[in-house]
Amino acid sequence: FLVAGLHNTVVGGSEFMKKTARQDELEEIVGTVGQTFVGLTVNCARCHNHKFDPIRQKEYYQFTSAIAGVFHGERNVSDPELGFQREALRKQVAVLNEKLAGIENRGRAAALARRKQGDKPPKADPPKPLARWEFDTDLRDSLGEMHGMAKGSARVSGGALVVDGNASWVETKPTKEQLRAKTLEAWVELGDLNQKGGGVIGVQNLSGVQFDTIVFAERESRLWMAGSNGYARTQSFGALEENEAHQNPVHVAIVYQEDGTITGYRNGVPYGKPYKTGMSKFPAGNSQIIFGMRHKGGGNNYLKGKIHRAQLYERALAPDEVAASAGVESSFVGEQELAAALGQVSRERRKGLKDQLAALIAREKELGIGSQMKVYTVAARGNPGKVRLLKRGNAMDEGEVVRPGAVAALRSLSSDFGIQPDAPDAERRKQLAHWLTDPDNPLFTRVIVNRLWHYHFGTGIVETPNDFGFNGGRPSHPELLDWLASEFVANGGRLKAMHRLIVTSNTYRQATTPSEDGLALDAENRLLWRKSPVRIDAESLRDAVLAVSGKLNPKMGGPGFRDVSVTPLSGTTYYAPIYPKGDEYNRRTVYRFSPRGGRSAILDTFDCPDPSTTAPRRGVTTTPLQALALLNNEFILNKALAMADRIQVLEKGRLGEQVKRVFLDAYQRAPDAEELRLAKRLVGQYGLVTLCRSLFNSNEFVILN
Numbered sequence: 001f002l003v004a005g006l007h008n009t010v011v012g013g014s015e016f017m018k019k020t021a022r023q024d025e026l027e028e029i030v031g032t033v034g035q036t037f038v039g040l041t042v043n044c045a046r047c048h049n050h051k052f053d054p055i056r057q058k059e060y061y062q063f064t065s066a067i068a069g070v071f072h073g074e075r076n077v078s079d080p081e082l083g084f085q086r087e088a089l090r091k092q093v094a095v096l097n098e099k100l101a102g103i104e105n106r107g108r109a110a111a112l113a114r115r116k117q118g119d120k121p122p123k124a125d126p127p128k129p130l131a132r133w134e135f136d137t138d139l140r141d142s143l144g145e146m147h148g149m150a151k152g153s154a155r156v157s158g159g160a161l162v163v164d165g166n167a168s169w170v171e172t173k174p175t176k177e178q179l180r181a182k183t184l185e186a187w188v189e190l191g192d193l194n195q196k197g198g199g200v201i202g203v204q205n206l207s208g209v210q211f212d213t214i215v216f217a218e219r220e221s222r223l224w225m226a227g228s229n230g231y232a233r234t235q236s237f238g239a240l241e242e243n244e245a246h247q248n249p250v251h252v253a254i255v256y257q258e259d260g261t262i263t264g265y266r267n268g269v270p271y272g273k274p275y276k277t278g279m280s281k282f283p284a285g286n287s288q289i290i291f292g293m294r295h296k297g298g299g300n301n302y303l304k305g306k307i308h309r310a311q312l313y314e315r316a317l318a319p320d321e322v323a324a325s326a327g328v329e330s331s332f333v334g335e336q337e338l339a340a341a342l343g344q345v346s347r348e349r350r351k352g353l354k355d356q357l358a359a360l361i362a363r364e365k366e367l368g369i370g371s372q373m374k375v376y377t378v379a380a381r382g383n384p385g386k387v388r389l390l391k392r393g394n395a396m397d398e399g400e401v402v403r404p405g406a407v408a409a410l411r412s413l414s415s416d417f418g419i420q421p422d423a424p425d426a427e428r429r430k431q432l433a434h435w436l437t438d439p440d441n442p443l444f445t446r447v448i449v450n451r452l453w454h455y456h457f458g459t460g461i462v463e464t465p466n467d468f469g470f471n472g473g474r475p476s477h478p479e480l481l482d483w484l485a486s487e488f489v490a491n492g493g494r495l496k497a498m499h500r501l502i503v504t505s506n507t508y509r510q511a512t513t514p515s516e517d518g519l520a521l522d523a524e525n526r527l528l529w530r531k532s533p534v535r536i537d538a539e540s541l542r543d544a545v546l547a548v549s550g551k552l553n554p555k556m557g558g559p560g561f562r563d564v565s566v567t568p569l570s571g572t573t574y575y576a577p578i579y580p581k582g583d584e585y586n587r588r589t590v591y592r593f594s595p596r597g598g599r600s601a602i603l604d605t606f607d608c609p610d611p612s613t614t615a616p617r618r619g620v621t622t623t624p625l626q627a628l629a630l631l632n633n634e635f636i637l638n639k640a641l642a643m644a645d646r647i648q649v650l651e652k653g654r655l656g657e658q659v660k661r662v663f664l665d666a667y668q669r670a671p672d673a674e675e676l677r678l679a680k681r682l683v684g685q686y687g688l689v690t691l692c693r694s695l696f697n698s699n700e701f702v703i704l705n
Contacts, residue, residue: 019395025072026064032614034063037436038443039450039468040407047393053469054409061389062405062415066432069384069425077375080557082367089364093357100353103346108333111341127321129185129311130177131289135161139170146172146289146312154292158306161291165195165304169292179203179282183313184214185253185325190245191304193222198303199294200252201310202227205287208296209383212280214254215294216242216303224271226254226262227294230426233280237264237272249308251326256280257316268326270319384428386421404428412440443468445485449498453484454617456502458534459526466616476526507531512705534704535620538606539589541702542635546586548665549639549692550646553586560591564598577601579634602636605629630697640692648688655680658688666695 023046031043044050045060131141136159139148152168154161163169186201195217202213215227218234222241228234244250253265260278264271289312290296292303311325339347389399401421408415417431436444447468454460461481464472475481484498491497502508510531518529525532536544546552561584564575575598589603594611605625609615630636643662651657659679663671671679683691695701 023395029067030063035466039447041467052471055407058389059407061402065387065402065404066428068387086364086367089360093360096353096357103350107338107342111333111337126324127317130314131312133310148172160306160308162306163292163303165302172289174285175287176284177314178284181258181316183255183317186310187249187251187308189249189306193246195304197301202290203282204290204295211295213294214252224252233277235275239272253322255316265322268323384425406435413438445488446481449484449488452498458532535702538603538608541606542589545639549643551586551642553583555587560593561585561587562593602629602633636696640689643692644689662691667700
């Protein structure tokens with residue numbers, strides 16, 4: 001549901017409409033999660049306490065708080081086939097890089113040996129940053145327009161930015177460039193070596209949810225680290241503890257490379273060892289630079305000390321560039337010195353490898369661009385903020401703040417997740433998952449096994465699969481439901497084992513033959529005195545016709561097919577059924593594009609539900625239209641003709657064998673003598689296609705006995 005559920009693309013422009021639409025969306029999610037996993041209509045308590053079940057309005061908003069970080073949005077997904085091609089190219093790149101590194105390592109060793117003999121390395125000029133903050137008299141960016149704005153008690157004094165560790169920081173105007181590969185750099189003096197988690201310089205999106213920041217003692221005392229959202233790009237550099245920055249300013253830099261490698265520097269030399277995690281993109285116009293804190297949001301520590309100077313680069317600096325910026329010499333061997341140290345043969349070999357690498361990398365990037373497709377999916381937000389109870393469900397009438405939680409009626413579990421109202425989204429959803437699947441949750445396993453029973457028997461032990469509350473059905477066999485749930489747990493929650501248990505039971509394997517006494521006492525068969533006949537659902541019926549006709553396209557995944565024409569007119573979209581031909585339209589019905597207004601005659605006739613609503617159980621009607629649809633619908637006519645053509649080719653000129661093959665494919669059995677006689681007469685008069693249509697239109701084809 002989180003992927004394919006409600007996605008409102010036409011939200012009104014007013015604040016009231018936006019908030020109301022968001023609350024509607026949350027109610028959809030809460031209702032679907034509650035009904036699917038625990039069989040409770042929690043969403044009915046949005047405006048008031050539940051009218052039938054012991055669910056308070058406050059508990060609804062606790063549940064809402066647990067999923068408040070879930071938003072629908074767009075996300076890029078990759079074509080798997082192109083992904084395999086890119087992976088093959090990456091392996092080729094890795095081999096070439098290894099060969100290139102061997103040549104360059106020998107060249108560097110030769111260059112460093114020359115230095116020991118008296119050769120001096122060429123002096124590197126300091127790199128030019130994208131932005132620079134001198135903090136001499138103000139917070140201005142001396143190279144551009146990313147000027148800082150002081151927050152709290154942050155101030156410029158004595159040629160440095162002074163932050164006191166007590167909610168004081170600086171943030172800049174939004175960046176005008178997108179930042180991927182980058183370098184953060186600062187000269188900082190700490191007020192206390194025992195402080196923890198204060199950021200020096202960082203880049204964040206405007207909400208503060210995503211960030212990369214130079215942090216002191218992020219997760220380990222007295223160490224410089226690359227702070228990041230959820231510690232996604234944070235690891236220890238494995239360097240020595242800081243013992244000087246409280247006496248003299250130190251130069252600190254972190255370089256973020258395009259391939260996800262993160263390298264730390266202190267006073268111009270490598271700080272510990274680099275590591276590789278992943279790259280984070282910061283879009284232009286939606287990102288800013290911060291000083292004195294990790295990122296905006298609750299629960300942050302602030303830096304105590306002075307920042308004497310800071311610089312931002314929109315690329316990953318090389319080691320000699322970092323050293324040049326810090327004002328120290330480096331053992332880094334630059335391009336000019338490396339080329340001079342290599343012989344002619346090695347230089348040509350190196351050039352050839354670099355040309356091959358450039359071609360492979362360009363091709364890999366080209367495949368990467370082509371493999372990206374946008375899909376509507378979950379776009380979780382790291383910090384969804386606090387959730388308040390809405391009086392009478394009015395989005396504009398906020399009440400008390402509620403903590404993430406669930407339903408108190410399940411006495412074996414706590415309804416309070418024990419986390420703060422402003423906890424991160426990941427923590428909220430993790431706690432909800434733990435609550436749903438807790439061994440002490442009495443409903444989770446019962447709802448699952450009841451749903452499986454429902455699909456095998458046509459009706460669940462509780463006939464309302466989504467509602468185990470007082471307004472739902474009573475279990476016909478409560479002890480059986482309890483036993484099935486315990487067996488499900490004992491088998492490790494494996495669905496396959498539960499399917500096997502059900503279909504091998506005597507109850508499932510009963511005949512469907514009715515009896516007068518049974519029908520008189522229990523016409524609906526709630527006591528399971530026989531196996532109830534089950535009509536296959538509309539989608540399975542269409543798939544069965546495709547399979548029997550020989551036209552079923554087994555292709556899996558990817559975009560679906562459309563058997564409706566789409567006509568946009570004056571802000572409204574109109575859909576009309578069409579009957580396109582081609583293998584793409586013969587895929588399973590699950591891949592059908594199902595707009596609310598684009599109905600299908602064959603599917604609708606057999607009770608396929610409205611795609612805009614949930615359908616825990618389907619109505620099963622019997623109408624004359626069903627017989628007419630299976631006789632005259634264009635889809636049925638086309639597939640009956642395809643089936644007849646296929647069998648006539650297989651059993652050319654042999655009428656009796658053709659009839660037997662039709663029965664075998666449609667019914668999985670041979671015809672008896674009377675059926676064979678009548679079918680041969682029908683085929684002789686009207687053709688094999690008429691027999692195919694007739695079998696499609698029979699109870700034996702559409703009902704499981």
